[in-house]
Amino acid sequence: MHSIELTEEFKLGLIGNPNCGKSSLFNQLTGINQKIGNFPGVTVEKKTGKFALTNGTNISVVDFPGTYSIYPNSTEEKIVVQSLINPKDAFHPDAIVYVADSTHLEHQLLLLTQLIDLHFPIVLALNMSDIAAKESIEIDVAALHKKLGIPIVSISSKTGQGLAELKSALVNLVQNKVKEKPNFYTFNPIEKEVANQVLADFKTKNAYQGLLWAHHSDWLTFLDFNQKEDLKKIQEQHQFNALPLQVEETMARFNHFESLVAKHVKKQQATKSNLTEKIDRILTHRFFGIFIFMAVMALVFQAIFAWASYPMDWIEGIMGYLSQGVANVVPEGWFQSLLIDGVLAGLGGVVIFIPQIAILFFLIGLLEEVGYMARAAFIWDRFMQFFGLNGRSIVALISGGACAIPAMMSARTISNQKEKLITILVTPFISCSARIPVYVVLIGFVVPASTWGIFNLQGLAFLGLYVLGILGALLLALGLKWTLKNSEPSFLALELPTYRAPVMRNVWLSTYEKVKSFILEAGKIILIISILLWFTASYGPSKAMEKAVATAEMQAIENQLSEEDKSNLISSKKLEASYAGHFGKMIEPVIKPLGYDWKIGIALITSFGAREVFVGTMATIYQIGSEEDELRIRDRMALEKDPITGKPIYTLATALSLLIFYVFAMQCMSTLAVMKKETNGWKWPIIMFILMTGIAYISAFMVYQFFS
Amino acid sequence: MPLTLNDLKPGSAGKIKGFADDLLANRMLSMGLLPGKTIEVIRYAPLGKGFYVKCNGIYIALRKQEATCILLN
Numbered sequence: 001m002h003s004i005e006l007t008e009e010f011k012l013g014l015i016g017n018p019n020c021g022k023s024s025l026f027n028q029l030t031g032i033n034q035k036i037g038n039f040p041g042v043t044v045e046k047k048t049g050k051f052a053l054t055n056g057t058n059i060s061v062v063d064f065p066g067t068y069s070i071y072p073n074s075t076e077e078k079i080v081v082q083s084l085i086n087p088k089d090a091f092h093p094d095a096i097v098y099v100a101d102s103t104h105l106e107h108q109l110l111l112l113t114q115l116i117d118l119h120f121p122i123v124l125a126l127n128m129s130d131i132a133a134k135e136s137i138e139i140d141v142a143a144l145h146k147k148l149g150i151p152i153v154s155i156s157s158k159t160g161q162g163l164a165e166l167k168s169a170l171v172n173l174v175q176n177k178v179k180e181k182p183n184f185y186t187f188n189p190i191e192k193e194v195a196n197q198v199l200a201d202f203k204t205k206n207a208y209q210g211l212l213w214a215h216h217s218d219w220l221t222f223l224d225f226n227q228k229e230d231l232k233k234i235q236e237q238h239q240f241n242a243l244p245l246q247v248e249e250t251m252a253r254f255n256h257f258e259s260l261v262a263k264h265v266k267k268q269q270a271t272k273s274n275l276t277e278k279i280d281r282i283l284t285h286r287f288f289g290i291f292i293f294m295a296v297m298a299l300v301f302q303a304i305f306a307w308a309s310y311p312m313d314w315i316e317g318i319m320g321y322l323s324q325g326v327a328n329v330v331p332e333g334w335f336q337s338l339l340i341d342g343v344l345a346g347l348g349g350v351v352i353f354i355p356q357i358a359i360l361f362f363l364i365g366l367l368e369e370v371g372y373m374a375r376a377a378f379i380w381d382r383f384m385q386f387f388g389l390n391g392r393s394i395v396a397l398i399s400g401g402a403c404a405i406p407a408m409m410s411a412r413t414i415s416n417q418k419e420k421l422i423t424i425l426v427t428p429f430i431s432c433s434a435r436i437p438v439y440v441v442l443i444g445f446v447v448p449a450s451t452w453g454i455f456n457l458q459g460l461a462f463l464g465l466y467v468l469g470i471l472g473a474l475l476l477a478l479g480l481k482w483t484l485k486n487s488e489p490s491f492l493a494l495e496l497p498t499y500r501a502p503v504m505r506n507v508w509l510s511t512y513e514k515v516k517s518f519i520l521e522a523g524k525i526i527l528i529i530s531i532l533l534w535f536t537a538s539y540g541p542s543k544a545m546e547k548a549v550a551t552a553e554m555q556a557i558e559n560q561l562s563e564e565d566k567s568n569l570i571s572s573k574k575l576e577a578s579y580a581g582h583f584g585k586m587i588e589p590v591i592k593p594l595g596y597d598w599k600i601g602i603a604l605i606t607s608f609g610a611r612e613v614f615v616g617t618m619a620t621i622y623q624i625g626s627e628e629d630e631l632r633i634r635d636r637m638a639l640e641k642d643p644i645t646g647k648p649i650y651t652l653a654t655a656l657s658l659l660i661f662y663v664f665a666m667q668c669m670s671t672l673a674v675m676k677k678e679t680n681g682w683k684w685p686i687i688m689f690i691l692m693t694g695i696a697y698i699s700a701f702m703v704y705q706f707f708s
Numbered sequence: 709m710p711l712t713l714n715d716l717k718p719g720s721a722g723k724i725k726g727f728a729d730d731l732l733a734n735r736m737l738s739m740g741l742l743p744g745k746t747i748e749v750i751r752y753a754p755l756g757k758g759f760y761v762k763c764n765g766i767y768i769a770l771r772k773q774e775a776t777c778i779l780l781n
Binding site: 068069071073104106107110243244246247250251254276277280281284285286287289290374377378379380381382383385489491492493494495496497498 | 727730731732733734735736737738739740742743750751752753754755756757758760762764765766767768769770771774
């Protein structure tokens with residue numbers, strides 16, 4: 001798994017501003033030979049990959065998050081800066097390809113000049129040269145090369161043009177030690193003293209790195225307490241006032257390279273940018289902007305809700321076929337049961353999410369590629385900001401209505417850590433498609449199938465449950481906004497990129513990577529829990545199990561049951577005698593105040609795998625062979641009476657209480673698994689499990705007590 | 709009260725004089741919003757409290773409080 005980070009390989013860093021086409025170049029270089037994960041300890045996306053140069057050198061390449069400056073403003077940028085100024089960092093590059101958008105050179109070179117002063121071997125890749133040519137932008141590459149003192153290659157990461165030249169420039173970089181160059185920026189006296197003292201005391205690679213250690217001493221995690229204290233002393237000694245100095249330095253750098261760009265880049269007065277402005281006149285319009293966004297989201301929702309159901313049906317068909325195959329080949333017994341009800345059920349539970357994940361990320365990737373997602377963030381920023389969320393969170397919240405799994409994964413593009421976390425945490429409250437079967441069974445109980453004006457009452461109840469989920473999500477977001485610490489200032493200050501035709505390779509690759517990382521990381525957790533659930537539902541204390549089967553067989557003979565009814569009865573009795581049955585009875589005192597008996601208790605336990613299992617478990621308990629027929633389950637449940645009081649168990653109050661429970665409860669192992677993956681640990685999934693179950697319990701309790 | 713970007717109406721432009729806040733200044737500067745540059749408000753955000761601006765050839769979305777910290781001549 002960590003083979004890509006092998007240190008013997010030459011480590012290349014891809015660095016550039018956001019929207020420079022860096023990831024597109026990364027995809028060109030590595031193809032599917034890439035891996036997406038998180039940087040250690042943070043939820044910042046890390047993309048690593050491999051490729052080989054013509055001289056056989058293996059290059060391991062890191063696609064760093066888009067960064068504007070070595071003076072970072074976000075956690076993402078801090079990660080980049082830390083890797084760059086700590087030579088011992090696992091991702092510290094041996095050399096850098098600095099990617100810049102040729103059509104916007106005048107403000108893309110700040111970080112490049114800073115990297116030059118850090119003395120990295122560096123190639124400047126002037127990306128999107130095809131578009132620059134179309135816009136008649138002429139760049140005097142030779143002159144720039146002379147002034148900057150680094151190799152420069154014109155490329156197009158879209159068409160692949162110039163990639164060969166880039167690679168041969170890299171061969172030179174790998175082979176030759178670069179000569180020391182004069183710094184791009186000239187230190188003022190204070191900066192010079194501080195930089196040189198840090199250089200002397202800490203043996204940093206060069207003076208600029210020393211200066212940056214001083215600037216960033218309060219947050220750099222690789223420095224220990226004493227080092228930080230020493231750096232602080234140096235700062236005090238020289239009256240080093242970090243922030244204003246950073247501003248001064250940045251402005252000096254801009255002045256220097258802007259004049260270079262002005263001299264050596266010839267631009268026709270832009271016509272292309274007007275197109276973006278024209279499109280945005282509609283897409284960010286007060287009224288049409290919101291309307292069009294809603295229409296786009298309706299399409300996305302339709303795709304993951306309805307279109308995904310076809311491949312999902314095929315997957316279920318294939319899994320059923322496989323189970324049948326295993327049943328035919330493997331002799332009946334515990335091993336067959338493990339394979340079918342544990343392993344295959346678990347695998348099915350993983351694979352079933354692939355269509356939704358793939359479709360959602362294909363569409364999001366497309367919208368991101370053309371530049372629309374930044375507009376969505378702009379449109380919704382104010383509303384979402386109120387709830388401590390990001391403009392981009394709206395995509396997660398809406399797609400959560402189909403499935404929380406891809407929805408939580410879509411929060412990756414949010415760069416503010418707190419907003420990203422809150423988005424991930426509240427998304428599971430949105431009623432997903434797995435809650436529908438549960439709602440259908442229970443609403444039938446509670447709400448008459450009559451109409452009220454043009455509205456179907458059951459439909460209205462459905463809507464009500466959805467609204468409840470949305471309210472839950474927004475209220476929790478508000479609560480988290482107030483309680484969670486803000487580790488970084490919240491900015492919008494977002495570049496709205498020029499609209500461009502999508503590079504489909506990027507869209508396909510990002511879809512592929514999302515699916516792969518879901519299978520590899522969340523998949524194994526889902527599989528393990530699935531096997532555990534299978535075990536608790538199929539095994540029990542052996543005497544109890546034997547007795548259950550014997551009783552069932554006797555009852556079957558007494559009542560002259562058909563083969564089918566007999567096997568349904570046996571399954572039901574076995575489930576009752578299993579560990580799951582025992583747990584169900586064990587928790588009965590706890591769930592009694594909610595109006596549930598041990599049978600519902602079993603269903604609560606088994607449906608932790610996935611909510612829709614509730615219906616299947618109820619079917620087993622009530623000896624209804626097929627779970628297809630939700631109406632039959634409902635009718636059967638209506639007949640159920642309390643053995644002591646003789647009153648029906650499934651009253652209005654119980655059904656309402658169950659409905660509310662399923663709106664709020666974290667009844668989904670896949671959600672927990674993905675939450676663990678996206679938040680980098682078990683802390684948040686555990687907190688959310690307790691919190692959501694708690695909220696579900698309390699609200700179900702109140703509803704039951706009120707209506708009974 | 710000094711003139712800030714927040715005072716501009718859509719369609720009007722001003723010249724950046726400086727920033728009221730060093731931290732935000734850092735962010736703005738690194739995106740190329742420099743003193744001396746012309747900045748134009750193209751429109752407000754659909755839900756309010758936001759700006760769609762053009763500066764130095766790029767389009768940028770800003771919150772109201774970010775616009776307030778950009779001082780104009």
